[in-house]
Amino acid sequence: MRDPVPLSPHKTLDTHLKLKGDFVGKPMSQGSQFKDQRILLVEDDAELRSSLGTALREFSFEVDLAEDGLEAIRKIKQSVYDILLTDLRLPGLSGEEVLCQTRELYPDLIVIVVTGYGDVRNAVNMMKLGAADYIQKPFLKEELLLRIEKALEERRWRWHSRSLPQPSSNGEFVDLLGESPGMQQVKARVSQVASLRTTVLILGETGVGKELVARAIHNNSPRKDAPLVTVNCGAIPSNLMEDEFFGHEKGAFTDAQQLRLGRFEQANRGTIFLDEISNMPPELQGKLLRVLQERECQRVGGSQTIRLDIRILAATNTNLEERVQSGAFREDLFYRLNVFPIWIPPLRERKEDLPLLVPHLLQKICAREGIPLKQITQEAMKDLIRYDWPGNIRQLENALEMAIILAGEREYLLPGDLPALCHRPAETPLFPNIGIPPEGVDFHRLVSEFEKALITEGLKIAQGKRSKAATLLNLKRTTLLEKLRRLQPTPS
Ligand SMILES: Nc1ncnc2c1ncn2[C@@H]1O[C@H](COP(=O)(O)OP(=O)(O)OP(=O)(O)O)[C@@H](O)[C@H]1O
Ligand SMILES: [Mg+2]
Known part of the structure; x- marks a missing residue:
């Protein structure tokens, strides 16, 4: 790398940016990695503010400007930013005060401090207060960009650990398999909607792949590096739900010794997947509606409004329209969620996908268990195709796991390794015919x-x-x- 040419911070930086035009060894197009990243630049010197703003925009950042600390705080409360690039010395409210006021409210906001010559001690203090980095004037724009890149990378890691699959999901990031017309349609719908912020309602029986579709949408969206936060609305006791969704302020109740971010805030800049949405208790449905409408929330015990930039995905295996009719689910919330429905057909309606799915699942299970790969015989495959799979792909996966265990050292799965269910005629009812008496039933x-x-x-x-x-x-x-x-x- 060439020696950085020291610049005087103001006019010279402007001239320098124009002369050099670009990163050494990095073509301009590489700035596209910063597309959708939002920076708030707080600088009281009008000329520097404008030239730095232009330089950052050239690297595809979305840049907003503030000329003092108070304006910065106002903008941060109204919008969602990734990076706050602030001068340390500002008129009115200093950079340090801006940092302190925003730290607790927006823990995901990356703060990079710009200091004047000889201000290093103050900069180090700012890092103790939670700034991600500092840069001393005069600086080259490549230096600044490196620090921004580093801070974004660190945040990606933090986010990544936050979106780690919960125990209920298997953590697979595989593509959706299936070439049946039904699955082709699902994949087409996913690619139509993935790049947008549109709310998607994923519908389908248990085990059809709703969570996989949610991941495919997130992974193919501009938010793919930000968290995908999954909340299983059926697994959280209703008395804990509000805290889970919205978090709490320190001291909000007796046990609240720490500030806790709710799932919505954890998903900020990314995607939240509300699984089994029909289980959301009525008292929270109204609060969710507000998040969907206003894109903001409040922590339990807090008075500040937190802006949210999130994409919402929801899934259910129940008929939500029926739940609306029975009064168990709010109609206005249903319409807000049902903006772009994706229905995943059950496996029995796309059995032609089995020859593709079965080898894939065998490979997945064998790799997970660290055992040599097994194949399936044609006879066993015929049995799999004959059966109707009411529990869909999850049931198929479980059946194959059991068969792999029963096959022992044998390399091929035989019909006898499959669960007895697979050999039963498809329509065998599990219970006798039910009669309904004239007075009706409960x-x-x-x-x-x-x-x-x-x-x-x-x-x-x-x-x-x-x-x-x-x-x-x-x-x-x-x-x-x-x-x-x-x-x-x-x-x-
Ligand atoms: N098209 C597919 N290709 C490959 N694997 C799939 C496909 N669909 C589902 N699976 C696998 O089947 C299992 C069940 O899928 P998933 O958890 O997404 O279903 P679900 O509809 O969310 O189920 P539930 O209603 O029980 O929550 C997962 O292990 C998933 O990886
Ligand atoms: Mg699911």
Whole structure:
């Protein structure tokens, strides 16, 4: 790298930017990596503000300008920025005060401090207060860009660890497999909508791949480097939901010893995936509606409004329209969520995808378990195609896992390795015909009794092992646990 040419900070920087025009060894187009990154530049010197602003825009940053600390605070509260590039010495409110006022409210905001010559001690103090970095005037724009890149990279790592899959999901980032017309349509819908901020409602039976579609949307969107935060609305006890979604201020209640960011804030600049949305309790539906409409929220115990720049994805395996009609789900919220629905067809309607899915799932399971890859025989594949898979791909995955274990050292899976279910004629009903008496039935009570009977039977066969019972019932473990919690209310 060539020696940086010291510049006097003001006019010379402007001239210098124009003369040099670009990064050494980095073509201008590389600035596109900064597209969608929003910088608030706080600088009281009008000329420097304008020339630095222009230089940053040339690198594709979205730049907003503020000429003093108060204007900076006002803008930060009204918008969502990635980086605050602030002069240390500002009229009115200093850079340090701006940093202190924004630190707790916007912990994800990267603060880079610009200091004058001889201000290093102050800069180091600013880093102790939470600034990501500092840069001393005069500087070259490549120096500044390197520091911004470094700070963005550090934030990406933080975000990455935040979006790590929760135990309920398997952490796969595979593409959606399937060439059936139904899956082609799903993939077409994903690519139509991925690059936008449009809210997407993902619909489909249990185990069809709703979470995978959510990941595909996020991973193909401009937000792919920001967090994808998944919230399983069915797995959070309703009394903890508000705290989970909105977080709390320090001291908001007796146990709140620390400030805690809610899921919406964790997802800021990225995507939030609200799984099993039909389980959202009525009192929170109104709050979610407000987030969808206003793109802002408040922490529990807080009075400040936090701006949110998030993309919302939601999924359900229930008929939300029916829930709206029965009054269990707010109609206005339904319309806000149902902007761009994607329906994933059940596996029984796209059995032609099985020859593609099965080898992929075998490879996935064998790699995960560290065992040599197994193949499937044609006879076993025929059995898989004959069966209807009410639990869809998750059930298929579980059946293959069991078959792999039963096959032992054998390299090929035989029909006998597959669960007995696969050999049963597809339409065998699990329960006898039901008669409805003239006076009618209590639908919800009967359904919940049937659910209870199934869970009890599942646990009995699994000898009380909940993970095994969840596999048998083709439920996620967390879903089974939540159902059990509901069935056995804790004694008060
Ligand atoms: N098209 C596909 N290609 C490859 N794997 C898939 C596909 N669809 C689903 N899977 C796999 O099937 C399993 C279930 O998928 P996923 O968790 O996305 O389903 P879901 O619809 O969210 O289920 P639930 O309603 O139970 O939450 C996952 O392991 C996923 O990786
Ligand atoms: Mg799911």
